[in-house]
Amino acid sequence: MSQPRLRVLLPAYQCGPGMGSVSQIGWEWYSRLSRLASVTLLTHTRNRHSLEAAGAPLPGTEIVYVDTEWFAGPLYRVASRLFPKSQHAVFLLSSADFYLFDAMALKQLSKRRSEWDLIHAVTPVSPLAGTRLYRLGIPLIVGPWNGGLASPRTFPDLMAQDSSWLYPIRRLGKLLDRALGCTRKASLILSATRSTDKDLPKNAPTLRMLENGVDLERFQPSTLDKVPSSADPLKLLFVGRLLPFKGVTLLLDAIARVRFDVPISLTVVGDGPIRAELERRTQELKLGQIVNFLGALPMAEVAEQMRSAQVFCLPSIRESGGAVLLEAAASGLPIIAVNYGGPAEIVDEEIGHLVSADGPEQLISGLVETFRNIAQNPELWRQRGQKGRQRAEREFGWDARMRSAMSIYRRVLREDEVHA
DSSP states (O other), X not given: OOOOOOEEEEEBSSOOTTSOHHHHHHHHHHHHHTTTXXXXXXXXXXXXXXXXXXXXXXXXXXXXXXXXXXHHHHHHHHHHHHOTTOHHHHHHHHTHHHHHHHHHHHHHHTTOGGGOSEEEEOBSOSTTOOOOGGGGSSOEEEEEEOOOOOXXXXXXXXXXXXXXGGGGGHHHHHHHHXXXXXXXXXXXXXXXXXXXXXXXXXXXXXXXXXXXXXXXXXXXXXXXXXXXBTTBOEEEEEESOXXXXXXXXXXXXXXXXXXXXXXXXXXXXXXXXXXXXXXXXXXXXXXXXXXXXXXXXXXXXXXXXXXXXXXXXXXXXXXXXXXXXXXXXXXXXXXXXXXXXXXXXXXXXXXXXXEOOSOHHHHHHHHHHHHHHHHHOHHHHHHHHHHHHHHIIIIIBHHHXXXXXXXXXXXXXXXXXHHO
């Protein structure tokens, strides 16, 4: 006899396809979980246009919108003007709107608590986003959360450009959590990284789960031969926001050093406040013929760029997660990343290589040595790309994530019944 369909309240403050990485996470949870459970999506009204354009509400689901745009809009615009080069600083200041959203949602849903078996709050993915929805009296799961990553002290100049002096404001999030009681009252906290584990109370009920997944149908390996040769320059790809801590300046310096030893090219996909600076630096280094800036692209075109590349490089010095690394792995690309934060937990010698995070010179030298190693050992790197695809199929796919989530839900509900 089949089990009854679970009724899930799915708070996703950020949710919508093509609206950014965290919003994409919200959309993946909503669109895929709705195939396995009865889902009520709770989200911000700013997401309505994107959701409706994608066909939402999806069959058998409901969407509850909460409108705080009168507060969130001006707050975001002020934060963006104050910190034009720091995405993280803008996020920290703008996150104040989440607490208003959460309070209004609690009031809006207080008379409907009997309609759901459990709550799973999936976005924001930060431990700053402690919800009070446990007050509905329903088992609460939060996460996967990703946070608590300290700023690297070995890159002071780059981190200063990212307004890292604002990062201690995250401590206010812990104080708010203590006051609001989310981590005390949650039935389970899904934690994405070791740094997140350390940032949570020691007695918090946690389970490891990456906050990101990958669409294995969209991101697939190319059938082309990806082994670089003297007649075929090594095709590097970077995808991401053009922000100081993403390390693209360091990548350009590394390419300038190695270009006469290793035939090489770089495609940069993404936009951001330092794009003009990067393009100027490219010309200063006389790399204009081998570095191509494409700007921001739709996800389908990003997937096509990955199928055309041979190696993916993410030289970010402060990356807490790594959705783009999962996409690269699914695309059969070996990965070069920095031995710090989220990439250090995703990338190993089986699927790529991590370069030193001990400082700019060490990172640049590590990239140069890695590019030379690829040229000398192309078959080894091709095999790393194949292993990456296998790992993506085994661990990173969204559908596998949903099946795991359903098992977790039923376990939490059983435990809740025992303790009731």
